[in-house]
Amino acid sequence: MKKIIISVLVIGLSLVGNTYAVNEWQEGTGENSILGSISPSDIDKDSFENIVDPLDRLLADYREGCTVAYSSATTITVSAGQIVCDNAARSIRKYRENTSSTSVTFSNIDTGVEAEATYYIYAAAETAATTFTCVVSLSSSAPTGSTYYARLGYFSNDSDLDIDPDSVVDDAGLTVSDGAISTAKLATNAVTNIKITDATIDLTAKVTGTLPVGSGGTGVTATANAANGVAVCNASGYITDELETYDSDWFAITKGNNYSKTHDLGTAKVLICLYFATASDGTGMQIVDSTQHDGIASNALNVNSITTTTCIVSFYNAAYYSLVNGVYTSSNSGYARVILIALE
Secondary structure: OHHHHHHHHHHHHHOOOOOOOOOOOOOOOOOOOOOOOOOHHHHHHHHHHHHHHHHHHHHOOOEEEOOEEEEEOOEEEEOOEEEEEEOOOOOOEEEEEEOOOEEEOHHHEOOOOOOOOEEEEEEEOOOOOOOOEEEEEOOOOOOOOOOOEEEEEEEEEOOOOOEOHHHOEEOOOOOOOOOOOOHHHOOOOOOOHHHOOOOOOOOOOOOOOOOOHHHOOOOOOOOOOOOOOEOOEOOOOOEOOOEOEEEOOOEEEEOOEEEEEEOOOOOOOEEEEEEEEOOOOOOOOEEOOHHHOOOOHHHOEEEEOOOOOEEEEEEOOOOEEEEEOOEEEEEOEEEEEEEEEEOO
16 A cells, blocks of 8 residues: 555656746747647747747837937938837837838828927837838827827927927937046947937037047147137147137227227237228228338327236327338228237
């Protein structure tokens, strides 16, 4: 009797089937193969838990390409790519692929008419096809009339009903924090115009160091001290710190008056360039040089009383005399322009 009981227990233990972790991937071949090991009554359940559900988690939000970009004042371009569109309950997935770019206009709006507003772009999979269509909607969560969709990005329409190129946002776009990119993280250690599509880079006050000659630079480091900086060379012929400048632009003058100008160069050691013209656009412009006049200071247009922040342009009582081709001409009024270059 004992032998019979022991034999039954051994047979029972030998009939225990394989067990699998729920909702995890199982390969179809090899040591961990589930092929041939599933009871026919469990095929649906095990197939879902070991194949379908893991794939669904992996691909539920899959998107490759389908980039949203500005094309014109009336058109957004959605590039070629693959996308998963699902229903609101996220219980049904539809896999779609467009092999070429799609032009999206307000003919693709889901409801209503074009207005000044923020609009959202969706990929939609309403028909039994392998491709997706694009929908423009005011809704940020679901386009009207679409059951299966995926949001791609958004943009703003201005008061002229033109798409604002600076407002176009791709939902899959990556924002990188300052200092996060080094040359080691670039495939070719360089950024080319191919990698910057329909965009610009603001270089204002954001570039330091040396720009190579081959990239359009000087090959040396320069420090900018002013927007109107003038680069100079040191004894070795290399560009050093820039000198600050001041330009008054043309201003009206009449004889017998003084004109105060604020240059804010921080020094009174300046190189002076003074010009006279008969019109505000510089017509008849001539360089003012006291050696061309009669030598009497009171008969000259000049710059004096220079401080670290201001200077005086004086047009004395006598008319301004200019020497052209050996002939003196005079003017009682006109326009002056002073340019100062700081020497320190």
